[in-house]
Amino acid sequence: MKKLIAAAPFLAIAVLLLAGCSQKKEAIAPTTPAPGLQSDLYTDADLVWEENFDGDSLNMDNWKFETHEPGWVNAELQAYVTSPENTYVKDGCLVIQALKNKKTNEYTSGRINTFGKHVFKYGRFEARIKVPSGKGFLPAFWMMPSSEGYYGPWPRCGEIDIMEVLGDETNRAFGTIHYGEPHTQQQGKYTLTEGDFSKEFHVYAVEWDPGEFRWYVDGKLYYKTNEWFTRPRANGDGRPYPAPFNKHFYIILNLAVGGTWVGYPEKNAKFAENARLIVDYVRVYQKKFYDENVKMPEKKIVLREPDADGNFVRNSKFTEKEDMGDGAGWDFYTAGGGEGTATIGNGALTIKTKKAGSLEYSVQIFHVGIPIEKGCTYEFSFDAKASSPRTMLAAVSAPEHNWIRYFKDTKVELTKKEQHFSFNFTMKDDTDPMGRVEFNMGNQGSTADIVIKNVVVKKVE
Template sequence: MAGTLLPASLTVRAPEPDDKVSEVRNEEVVKMITIDGEEVSLKATITYQTENKEEEQTTDLSYEGYNLKWEDQFEGESLNRDDWNVELHDPGWVNNELQSYVDSPENIYLQDGSLVLKPVENMNEDGSVSYTSGRINTQHKHDFKYGLFEARVKVPEGQGFLPAFWMMPTDENLYGQWPRCGEIDIMEVLGNNTDTSYGTIHYGNPHSESQGSYTLDEGAFSEEYHVFDVEWEPGKISWYVDGKLIHTEDNWYSATEGQGEITYPAPFDQPFYIILNLAVGGNWPGNPDDTTDIENSAYYIDYVKVYQKDSYDENVTKPIEEVILRDPDENGNYIINGDFSVKEELTDDKDWVFLTALGGEAGAEIRNNEIEVTTENEGTVDYSVQLVQPNLPMKQGGVYQLSFNAYADADRTMKVGISAPERSFRRYLNDTEISLTQEKQTYNLDFTMTDSNDANGRLEFNMGAAGSTSGIRISNVSLKKTDEIVITDGEKGILADGNYVYNGSFQEGEERLGYWDVQKNDGAEVSVTNENNIRRLMVNAPEGTSANNPVIVLQTDLALSSGNTYAMSFTAEGEPGKKILVKVAGQQYEFELNGEEQEYDNKLTVAGEHADTDLAFVFETPGTYYIDNVRIEEDSLIKNGSFNAGFSGYEPYVDSSISSDVTYVVDSLSEDNAADFTINNTGDAAWKIQLKQNNVEIEKGQWYRLSLDAKASIPRELMFAIQRDGSSDDDWTPYSGEKIVELGTEYNNYETVFQMTGETDPKALLSISMGAVGGNQIAVKHRICIDNINLEKIDAPDIGKQPVGEEKTFW
């Protein structure tokens, strides 16, 4: 019987008709067995079946109405550079993170159908440790406005890791730098707590955020793949983990203090791009420690998918938030257990809460009607040792007094403030340093609540990083409202960017026409366009429109002062030969259109103590007209030299041959509003990267001083000049000469003095060149910051008395 084949059938749970089966598979197995000392071949057919667990699970996420627009399954041999950009950043670029983001196959590669972002630890010659990691994005390759964004990922476990799947706006300059531009974090997981994920949006100025979180019932996001989604619609953003809804937000804003609020749903109404990265260290996750296994850790992304609907209705309104403020106790005190008569646990989120963080080691106990705080390690920040009371009702216009008794075992300080945890911890009562002695004292702090109503203010006693571990005792804490005032927007003033015209870019208020009044005849249409986030005032003046029957768009009561001279400018477009009539401060101007959008400007002096300070655009001829960027500001030769109005008045220029190697933004985070250019390659000519301003008026025979502040992250040269605008005839004569300066890593002031020897030119050009100045091409990533540009008329200098070594150039 040797070699005899015995047929057999072995079935492993054949599926029943009602079973939900994702796969049924038959497999033939041949096995040699011994029967009575002889080998026999046994053939068996095994039927495998697996239940479709996904269909058995309930899901909150629906794909109904969505179409798959783009995906990457990471099935190739290497990252598809047609879909993804690799970002390069130095350590500490944001959030004090430790890693360098590099373009290396050690850090970014494909493996078994997944993208892998791998952290790498490096030992430096001086014995220190450094890290590299990977960060990629789809900017300018796959940008999306609204949709369902999904990724299936597995995150690394370990102290100091922060993997993320998130989105940023394609044009960060549309609403201003972060956080005004907005940010959508779809998934973040801390490496030391991998059973919890976070979904967040950031927005506004001051910075605000909304965050949801989800904790797994069992297991961790580092043990197996999980699916993360965000559904972004006009006026609503929802986060999902494995199909389960974890957070929804519909209330946000885009505003800059002193400059107004952009119409909702900004900033989440513009194209965004996708980012995948793995950070190492930083403010939130903390740095790696001895338990962190860098070598065997990585962030795995199985796929990224984007779904969109055929259309979206952007006609949404901001929800009205109802804030319910609780009443104080019978003594008018909003603090609960302010006399410490109740001995609380101090570890929950109710009433008094004691917290430690970032190296703080301390304890607290309530007894004898006071709270005693004992500290072993003061930690690295003031909130390393912290006593707080949350859920304090704060009413706009309320005048409050915070009162408490306190003393310490030895003289020391602590900080006291009232914050807004749901508004990115901005301060209602600014942090105030209190000097404590060994004798009990009473402290009273007065403040007025100027923000909108908030039911969740938080009192903070911050006792960390004060140079002392001496014990502190606090008692008799009260917060009482002593008065209430009415806070109004008040009269128009000068906006933070120097403009006297409110909503001159037509992005604020209802229908984006905030602050503007419309007087129109029958059949006229006045609206604001919103195609591809381009907002312009559009006026359709019908037949019958005339001087006696005009369409008028006006703004009243501008804060213009008698005797002052102002520069007015705006862009306009309309049919060739047609005119726009502008009435401002009792004066009247006509501007003829040429069929293309162009900038118009004029200077005006307000005459008379009680002069009319209204501004009106008057349309007396049928047609379609467009107006944008309306500005009235104090007359100066260079507009917006402080960059407080972003790039308004400027034209950043990058030659198309190096467009992917240069980015620019007005930096308001690490700088006090400065033009910030990040350059990977300068190209081969100075003019290939420029910051320009047109229509600078230079008078024949007049002397001028042109100055600016600038710095660079590496030693390099910069060139600047006032020159002729040669766009029509290629004559770029530099009236000031071409000033070349050496930049350092700190701001220096650079200037050149010159006399205009040619004819008066009202259309001269300011040019600051950052390409290959002097023919020196630079292919190393670096940064240039420019600020405080000024051009002023001066008396003819006495060259013979010029101090030796003073930075001047005469042409």
């Protein structure tokens, strides 16, 4: 998730008094015992710090509140305040409760961190968490550097997101690092085959080594990466690996309401038990020694071959059904309040939009793994129509390189009659084996159905 963190001092704001928001007294603690440590590399003897939220109040020797006004980052709606209505300890758990004042329509929530109390460099960081449920809620368990200005402002300073779950997609968790100039990210996602992150407690963890990050849910490894870079303040090679992730970071827990990624709550959204981030514990494990003499792995670029017709798009004629969420071919994505469905059948990809959302890409179809070679010219073409006249954006992008456009976002006018669209572009950037075809049909003034056929990306001789 892009967190456009301002490099400014924390803003102090008054606690908002909310009418009719007193908490119920029901038990909130987990009903099952916490699992033991689930790691192949760390043992119980490596535990260096833990917070079990014992007692009746937050331990201020471990935590501090952050206060921020609405819109501070990511166009979020909430004010972060210190009110005990928003952040409290109960039944051995931390509770961060998002609230809406029905009289003023103002939102409040809580955000706490260990800055100036406990900072860490490398280790395993885990928490047992139950997330909120509902459109517009974004809980996060994450880390930022204690010396944020050393390598420069965000994203050069680095950011480690251990867990984020969108409130309207509570079967999927994200783990991410943000870094670099330009902004780049590496992100993995874990999808439950059954169950719901908002119904039960789950253990989210990251293992951070000098040369690798590994993300886990309930002990299951779902993503790892050793690719990142930054820009130093002084002249140098520009990528002093493993910077920026060779400095001390502190832990953050918060619950955001609304934003450019998660979208916004409905007008009559509930702000009750469903709007709580509940944390059973936070634990940090560290080895006594880490070898920091690491180098960025050399990445060998291998470009896959096209099909017999020279097309790099898999299933371009939509003759094969796909699980549109496995990252292997075509994928369907919603964000920012977008809702819809996408199906493959009868030689076509059909997208039905229920809600357009707040972003142009709130409803999106994409295909990753398109090899784009520097200096080569490509044809990008497709056939498309809509159930009623509307627009759609088409592009070829770089998900691993700050989403730059190899072929710029281009608006096409769709009608009820199928049309053929064809464009040429020349690759001016470095060769990328992971280019992406994308079609964006979110906030563009219509929710009309779209049908796409015969998608082609091929070299022009």
